[in-house]
Amino acid sequence: MRLAKYLAHAGVASRRAAERLIAAGRVTAGGVVVDDPARDVGVEDEIAVDGRPVAPEARVVYAVNKPPGVVSTAQDTHGRPTVTTLVPSQARLYPVGRLDADSSGLILLTNDGELAYRLTHPRFEVPRTYIARVDGAPVTAAALRALRDGLTLNDGPTAPAQAGLLAPDLIELTIHEGRKRQVKRMCAAVGHPVIALRRVRFGPLELGALAEGCHRRLTGIEVDRLRAATGAED
Ligand code: URA
Numbered sequence: 258m259r260l261a262k263y264l265a266h267a268g269v270a271s272r273r274a275a276e277r278l279i280a281a282g283r284v285t286a287g288g289v290v291v292d293d294p295a296r297d298v299g300v301e302d303e304i305a306v307d308g309r310p311v312a313p314e315a316r317v318v319y320a321v322n323k324p325p326g327v328v329s330t331a332q333d334t335h336g337r338p339t340v341t342t343l344v345p346s347q348a349r350l351y352p353v354g355r356l357d358a359d360s361s362g363l364i365l366l367t368n369d370g371e372l373a374y375r376l377t378h379p380r381f382e383v384p385r386t387y388i389a390r391v392d393g394a395p396v397t398a399a400a401l402r403a404l405r406d407g408l409t410l411n412d413g414p415t416a417p418a419q420a421g422l423l424a425p426d427l428i429e430l431t432i433h434e435g436r437k438r439q440v441k442r443m444c445a446a447v448g449h450p451v452i453a454l455r456r457v458r459f460g461p462l463e464l465g466a467l468a469e470g471c472h473r474r475l476t477g478i479e480v481d482r483l484r485a486a487t488g489a490e491d
Pocket of ligand 1: 355358437438439440441442454
């Protein structure tokens, strides 16, 4: 890992501030000053700042049941509550992907940048399942078929999806693309604007009985399963 990133992961400073520490000659590897923020380092390099050893922050993943009204960015320019404030952790957590402010349900927070990248990049096709309460019920078989087969949105065609009905106005939809407001746009395109949207599954992970506003740390096995869902081997 690049030295500046390593320091940031270790919770020493932000990536930028870490670069400044490096430029100031305050960072050493095995006792020798390192001035290249891009130098590839690991725990074996005995990195220290001002002579004090730094250890990388343990990697953690939390599941959060985001309530509507909470934003899923790390910071909000409009002063709305952010999902990171729902998890009291010393780790530098950031949200894995986005849920609209008015959507609810399962969102992951982690300090593992590589895992977050793999879970959100469309290339890895990690499925997410949503339950949408929609207007214009009952939802027709033709509307479900269109959701399943793929339809054309203003940013292009959608990939085939899984769609089923839980009630006349309740669609369960599984997609693996993660385009902006995709579920709402797909449902609207088949004549059923979304009234309320909840994410209930992310890859192998279920929201389950986690109450709104609550969080839990994932077990090692759950994190391994998430990683495996992206095709990663370790
Ligand atoms: N699709 C949407 O339209 N909104 C979300 O929050 C998530 C998926």
